[in-house]
Amino acid sequence: SWNLGDWVDEQIKEIARTVGDGKVISAVSGGVDSTVAAVLTKRAIGDNLHCVFVNNGLLRLNEPEGVLSVYRDKLDLNVHYVDASDKFLAALKGITDPEEKRKAVGRTFIEVFEEEAEKFGDAQWLLQGTLYPDVIESGHKGKGASVIKTHHNVGGLPEKMKFKLLEPLKDLFKDEVRAIGAILGVPRSILRRHPFPGPGLSVRCLGEVTREKLDLLRRADAIFIEELDLAGFYEKVWQAFCVLLPVRSVGVMGDERTYGYTIALRAVESLDGMTADWTYLNRELLDKVARRICNEVHGINRVVLDVTSKPPATIEWE
Numbered sequence: 306s307w308n309l310g311d312w313v314d315e316q317i318k319e320i321a322r323t324v325g326d327g328k329v330i331s332a333v334s335g336g337v338d339s340t341v342a343a344v345l346t347k348r349a350i351g352d353n354l355h356c357v358f359v360n361n362g363l364l365r366l367n368e369p370e371g372v373l374s375v376y377r378d379k380l381d382l383n384v385h386y387v388d389a390s391d392k393f394l395a396a397l398k399g400i401t402d403p404e405e406k407r408k409a410v411g412r413t414f415i416e417v418f419e420e421e422a423e424k425f426g427d428a429q430w431l432l433q434g435t436l437y438p439d440v441i442e443s444g445h446k447g448k449g450a451s452v453i454k455t456h457h458n459v460g461g462l463p464e465k466m467k468f469k470l471l472e473p474l475k476d477l478f479k480d481e482v483r484a485i486g487a488i489l490g491v492p493r494s495i496l497r498r499h500p501f502p503g504p505g506l507s508v509r510c511l512g513e514v515t516r517e518k519l520d521l522l523r524r525a526d527a528i529f530i531e532e533l534d535l536a537g538f539y540e541k542v543w544q545a546f547c548v549l550l551p552v553r554s555v556g557v558m559g560d561e562r563t564y565g566y567t568i569a570l571r572a573v574e575s576l577d578g579m580t581a582d583w584t585y586l587n588r589e590l591l592d593k594v595a596r597r598i599c600n601e602v603h604g605i606n607r608v609v610l611d612v613t614s615k616p617p618a619t620i621e622w623e
């Protein structure tokens with residue numbers, strides 16, 4: 306049994322000792338891990354931490370604005386914002402294979418980040434919010450076992466760059482990171498957030514990723530999450546989200562025949578994301594979500610529910 310408050314004090318000293326008066330840069334995503342890592346590091350080295358927040362055009366509804374305002378107004382982090390949406394969408398054009406999408410997003414991210422990092426040419430350290438389960442899952446690769454999915458917050462980045470890696474959270478599980486974030490004063494709006502994959506909505510928009518499909522997916526997802534939260538389920542589940550299927554089907558609205566896309570609802574419970582059980586959401590909630598999505602998101606006329614656990618399915622669809 307260990308005390309998280311002591312862990313925080315120890316880590317702050319440790320980071321200060323390791324980095325000295327060197328400079329650290331970090332890609333922050335608005336997620337729990339990168340945010341807690343940044344706040345912890347800021348406590349140790351102050352303004353020698355430079356955070357880069359890249360809008361890859363694959364974030365959720367109103368997410369870039371929301372995250373940026375928390376970083377700047379509440380956490381007083383030194384954040385450099387880059388809107389690279391066009392670049393990412395161009396890189397994804399024509400791609401339908403899930404791993405190719407991850408590679409395209411990962412590659413573009415490195416390009417954008419490298420360009421940004423040049424502005425801090427004297428930074429020696431790269432901070433990453435890697436957790437223990439990330440280390441384990443990416444370990445599959447090292448042992449020659451099959452790569453289940455490439456997780457771009459572990460692979461790729463460091464090898465291509467000249468930085469030394471700083472990974473203060475690498476022995477921790479998600480719940481510990483949330484507790485540490487609370488100790489550090491990270492707002493609940495961030496700590497309660499579900500995990501969100503590095504490749505963002507690109508792996509939830511099946512088939513080719515287009516602006517039009519992303520827009521439908523974003524609006525449907527916002528409705529699902531809003532209703533889930535109102536019904537008291539948001540913090541009970543590990544993750545919940547919408548997936549836009551590349552399937553169109555026939556529907557009817559008023560006197561009109563429609564031919565629209567399908568949204569799949571995914572909600573799972575899990576301890577660390579390695580295995581997961583699908584969540585039994587009640588009929589009333591599901592009905593409300595389905596009705597709202599079809600009424601409010603023109604272009605979607607069918608909502609289905611994913612009732613598969615992990616294994617055999619993964620949490621994400623791609």
Ligand code: XMP
Nearest residue numbers: 455456457458500502503504578619620621
């Ligand atoms: P899967 O879909 O493999 O997901 O069951 C397990 C957990 O990892 C997240 N995930 C990712 N996170 N980059 C990330 O940073 C990725 O490429 C990626 N793929 C999946 C997923 O959201 C879930 O929490």
